[in-house]
Amino acid sequence: MEPLMAVAIGLLYAAAxxxxxxxxxxxxxxxxxxxxxxxxxxxxxxAGMTRGVPPLIAEGMMLPPSGVADPLPQAVVLTAxxxxxxxxxxxxxxxxxxxEVVKADDLDKMKDTDT
Amino acid sequence: MRPEVALPVLLPLLTxxxxxxxxxxxxxxxFLAVAGNVALLIVSLWLFVSTLxxxxxxxxxxxxxxxxxxxxxxxxxxxxxxxxxxIIGLAMGVYSLATTGRGHEKFGYYPLMHLLLAGVMGAFxxxxxxxxYVWFEVMLVASFALLxxxxxxxxxxxxxxxxxxNLLASVIFxxxxxxxYGMVGTLNMADIALRMDEAEHTGMVEVLxxxxxxxxxxxxxAFPLFFWLPASYHTPPVAVSALFAGLLTKVGVxxxxxxxxxMFDQTMGYLQEIMFWGAAFTMVTGVLGAAAQHxxxxxxxxxxxxxxxxxxxGLALYTPLAIAGGVFAIVHNMxxxxxxxxxxxxxxxxxxxxxxxxxxxxxxxxxxLAVAFFLSAFxxxxxxxxxxxxxxxxxxxxGLEVEAYxxxxxxxxxxxxxxxxxxxxxxxxxxxxxxxxxxxPETATPTGDDGRLLKPSLWMMYLPVMVLALFSLLIGVLAxxxxxxxxxxxxxxxxxxxxxxxxLGASASADDVLLQPTGAEDQPKADAGEAAR
Numbered sequence: 001m002e003p004l005m006a007v008a009i010g011l012l013y014a015a016a017x018x019x020x021x022x023x024x025x026x027x028x029x030x031x032x033x034x035x036x037x038x039x040x041x042x043x044x045x046x047a048g049m050t051r052g053v054p055p056l057i058a059e060g061m062m063l064p065p066s067g068v069a070d071p072l073p074q075a076v077v078l079t080a081x082x083x084x085x086x087x088x089x090x091x092x093x094x095x096x097x098x099x100e101v102v103k104a105d106d107l108d109k110m111k112d113t114d115t
Numbered sequence: 116m117r118p119e120v121a122l123p124v125l126l127p128l129l130t131x132x133x134x135x136x137x138x139x140x141x142x143x144x145x146f147l148a149v150a151g152n153v154a155l156l157i158v159s160l161w162l163f164v165s166t167l168x169x170x171x172x173x174x175x176x177x178x179x180x181x182x183x184x185x186x187x188x189x190x191x192x193x194x195x196x197x198x199x200x201x202i203i204g205l206a207m208g209v210y211s212l213a214t215t216g217r218g219h220e221k222f223g224y225y226p227l228m229h230l231l232l233a234g235v236m237g238a239f240x241x242x243x244x245x246x247x248y249v250w251f252e253v254m255l256v257a258s259f260a261l262l263x264x265x266x267x268x269x270x271x272x273x274x275x276x277x278x279x280x281n282l283l284a285s286v287i288f289x290x291x292x293x294x295x296y297g298m299v300g301t302l303n304m305a306d307i308a309l310r311m312d313e314a315e316h317t318g319m320v321e322v323l324x325x326x327x328x329x330x331x332x333x334x335x336x337a338f339p340l341f342f343w344l345p346a347s348y349h350t351p352p353v354a355v356s357a358l359f360a361g362l363l364t365k366v367g368v369x370x371x372x373x374x375x376x377x378m379f380d381q382t383m384g385y386l387q388e389i390m391f392w393g394a395a396f397t398m399v400t401g402v403l404g405a406a407a408q409h410x411x412x413x414x415x416x417x418x419x420x421x422x423x424x425x426x427x428x429g430l431a432l433y434t435p436l437a438i439a440g441g442v443f444a445i446v447h448n449m450x451x452x453x454x455x456x457x458x459x460x461x462x463x464x465x466x467x468x469x470x471x472x473x474x475x476x477x478x479x480x481x482x483x484l485a486v487a488f489f490l491s492a493f494x495x496x497x498x499x500x501x502x503x504x505x506x507x508x509x510x511x512x513x514g515l516e517v518e519a520y521x522x523x524x525x526x527x528x529x530x531x532x533x534x535x536x537x538x539x540x541x542x543x544x545x546x547x548x549x550x551x552x553x554x555x556p557e558t559a560t561p562t563g564d565d566g567r568l569l570k571p572s573l574w575m576m577y578l579p580v581m582v583l584a585l586f587s588l589l590i591g592v593l594a595x596x597x598x599x600x601x602x603x604x605x606x607x608x609x610x611x612x613x614x615x616x617x618x619l620g621a622s623a624s625a626d627d628v629l630l631q632p633t634g635a636e637d638q639p640k641a642d643a644g645e646a647a648r
Contacts, residue, residue, distance in 0.1 A: 020279070028275075032283075035282075035283070036282075036286055039290045039293065042290055042294070043293030045297075046297025048297070070300075072296075073293075073296060076245055076292075076293075076296070079245075087282060091282070094259070094275065095275070097266060097271060098271040098274070101266065102268060102271065102272065110271075110272040111272070113273045113347065113349070
């Protein structure tokens with residue numbers, strides 16, 4: 001499973017960078033979305049993928065059974081998803097407002113502030 | 116249980132939430148902006164004093180023992196950063212009362228300011244690497260919203276660059292955290308530091324170190340990664356620019372200091388070369404960029420970049436003295452840079468423009484403003500006896516001690532170039548007479564976003580400017596005790612076993628206790644005194 005995930009994550013990163021290098025601001029935001037998803041999958045995979053052993057302690061026991069899935073990366077990924085969701089919601093509103101003001105979705109037309 | 120570690124984070128969150136409740140009440144929000152930040156300053160002083168006496172103040176959230184729960188920890192570095200943030204926050208609270216237009220206030224300027232402060236404080240005080248990421252995001256989201264309040268074209272364009280590059284940095288940071296967790300299986304920074312020493316040395320450690328360097332380098336606006344900063348910092352209302360200039364990049368620098376002294380100290384030899392040249396190019400490109408500009412806030416934005424170079428140079432030299440100098444540079448820069456932006460706001464109010472060519476004659480008209488600018492600008496350039504001189508002096512001395520002559524020479528030359536830019540502003544804005552084609556309005560110019568005159572509040576703009584200018588002078592005059600604190604920081608960062616022990620308890624690092632944090636400060640005191648002279 002891990003090699004497959006590694007390839008998928010690599011492809012996601014590549015696709016994200018490709019999209020971010022396009023000139024359209026919509027594609028830029030799509031790139032950002034793919035990028036944060038790639039990072040979440042990466043955390044999920046590097047922390048070790050364990051199937052069928054939930055981190056639950058049976059009644060009357062003091063310790064969980066050996067080889068349980070690590071719950072921490074899941075909590076981390078969950079937090080990261082929520083953060084990414086909020087930030088991307090902002091980014092979508094931002095590009096909409098920018099489109100209204102600049103009247104173009106072309107990043108090359110947005111260089112008034114550069115020098 | 117040490118409440119003072121958690122309070123600097125909780126207070127701004129609380130004031131932010133309360134001022135959200137008073138969404139429609141402008142006076143209440145304005146009152147909270149000042150009162151909340153006064154309370155924040157008091158709490159930060161409390162934290163600073165107890166850190167000064169104990170060395171480390173820790174708190175385990177929810178009483179979960181150290182590597183499992185989230186740890187809040189203040190060492191001297193965190194405490195100093197928190198204190199400076201509170202000072203800047205209070206200055207901004209007062210200044211915002213006079214400059215923020217009603218339009219901004221109506222859309223939650225003050226709650227956002229509190230949340231930004233909460234994010235910054237949290238980043239300084241957390242002892243957990245993922246939690247650091249979360250605080251970074253809190254800070255970023257608040258800054259995004261502040262940046263685009265007003266919704267002018269320049270703001271939107273600046274914001275797109277700012278948002279994209281900062282999100283990219285966040286994702287690189289998050290990726291690095293994920294890989295790090297896969298390698299050592301913990302997120303507590305002290306625990307990571309312990310396990311890194313035991314971890315098998317594959318190339319992964321270097322890869323992670325470079326990923327952290329790139330992520331924090333973008334946030335700190337270091338050399339090849341700084342382009343978002345000059346593109347966006349001159350676009351929002353001046354109070355927001357000043358707040359960003361004083362705080363945001365410094366959080367990136369702080370994170371670099373923390374991560375590279377604590378977790379990646381064994382890769383420092385390898386990374387030093389990169390950091391050296393990164394720092395050198397940051398200083399040079401920043402100052403050259405500023406030389407080409409003729410707009411008040413753009414010049415200042417490029418100087419932020421240039422000054423970041425000094426801080427990173429302090430880390431790259433990697434001796435206790437150099438780290439002390441780097442932190443001194445951060446402290447000095449927070450005060451001076453914020454103040455220069457505040458002054459640019461006053462001149463804009465008085466003359467209605469940021470273009471240097473169109474301004475003039477303020478030396479005659481407002482001599483005290485000229486004095487405040489003179490103090491801040493010459494402090495930035497490093498003229499004794501102002502604060503910038505000592506920051507540079509310590510870094511240069513540390514550079515000479517490790518015989519890094521080229522980079523030290525560059526640092527000195529950049530000081531001269533900084534002086535050139537500051538003299539340019541001085542000549543154009545204060546010294547030369549007002550050009551005749553600039554028709555300055557009879558009354559003071561309004562903030563511009565809703566056309567209301569806010570004239571009587573000019574003294575509220577002067578007050579923080581004067582206090583911060585005085586502060587810069589005081590840092591210079593009281594350099595010896597401040598240097599003593601800085602040397603304490605240098606020793607603490609250079610010897611992370613004290614930090615690890617404070618988080619994990621004595622048992623974890625009993626083998627490699629080399630230095631007690633309190634005993635360590637006596638020895639460098641003499642050295643610091645000498646350096647200050």
